[in-house]
Amino acid sequence: DTAVSQTPKYLVTQMGNDKSIKCEQNLGHDTMYWYKQDSKKFLKIMFSYNNKELIINETVPNRFSPKSPDKAHLNLHINSLELGDSAVYFCASSQDPQVQYEQYFGPGTRLTVT
Amino acid sequence: GENVEQHPSTLSVQEGDSAVIKCTYSDSASNYFPWYKQELGKGPQLIIDIRSNVGEKKDQRIAVTLNKTAKHFSLHITETQPEDSAVYFCAASIWEYGNKLVFGAGTILRVKS
Numbered sequence: 001d002t003a004v005s006q007t008p009k010y011l012v013t014q015m016g017n018d019k020s021i022k023c024e025q026n027l028g029h030d031t032m033y034w035y036k037q038d039s040k041k042f043l044k045i046m047f048s049y050n051n052k053e054l055i056i057n058e059t060v061p062n063r064f065s066p067k068s069p070d071k072a073h074l075n076l077h078i079n080s081l082e083l084g085d086s087a088v089y090f091c092a093s094s095q096d097p098q099v100q101y102e103q104y105f106g107p108g109t110r111l112t113v114t
Numbered sequence: 115g116e117n118v119e120q121h122p123s124t125l126s127v128q129e130g131d132s133a134v135i136k137c138t139y140s141d142s143a144s145n146y147f148p149w150y151k152q153e154l155g156k157g158p159q160l161i162i163d164i165r166s167n168v169g170e171k172k173d174q175r176i177a178v179t180l181n182k183t184a185k186h187f188s189l190h191i192t193e194t195q196p197e198d199s200a201v202y203f204c205a206a207s208i209w210e211y212g213n214k215l216v217f218g219a220g221t222i223l224r225v226k227s
Contacts, residue, residue: 004157031213041201043158043217056214090157094213101146101165101213105157 004106012112021076023091032074033092116141120218129227137204138186144206152201194225
């Protein structure tokens, strides 16, 4: 059983397009995250939601908009895609961060913008 | 904000030898320090973590040490095996800030058989 799943695994699109990445966790966790991993493997947090409420919002262009329909899902919508958005995007989840710290990552979505 | 530095960037060891990866952090308020292993094409996998009230933690061949005074922590892998080859990331966080993990740049570990 997959704990944190993401779709699609690969996404190739052209500049200017709008795309979405979906994430689901079946761990019963309260908090979900989006991370970006660049071509040099550097991992950086983008957003975090706790029980559908945004709690971390790093300096990310407002073309990126996370949406959490319920606490098991956190989707990432990207408008007007740019070449620099090419990266691997990881979703992660954890229990209430005041109770348990461990974050569990999904398999990633490799986004290529041409 | 928090800054995490990780060394070395690449590490090659012979199978059976030990490997040590070191990280330093800047924010003395950080209180949670996980280590992740990332294999090619996969997401990071938590392998061990340590909280600020503990100086050392072991799990079979893996151990982590924390020196809060010096603000550094290290990952120790003993009796390395080829399947230990991967990219290893350290991270630090302050749980009061929504458990925001700040990652090091990663270490590519190659275990030669």
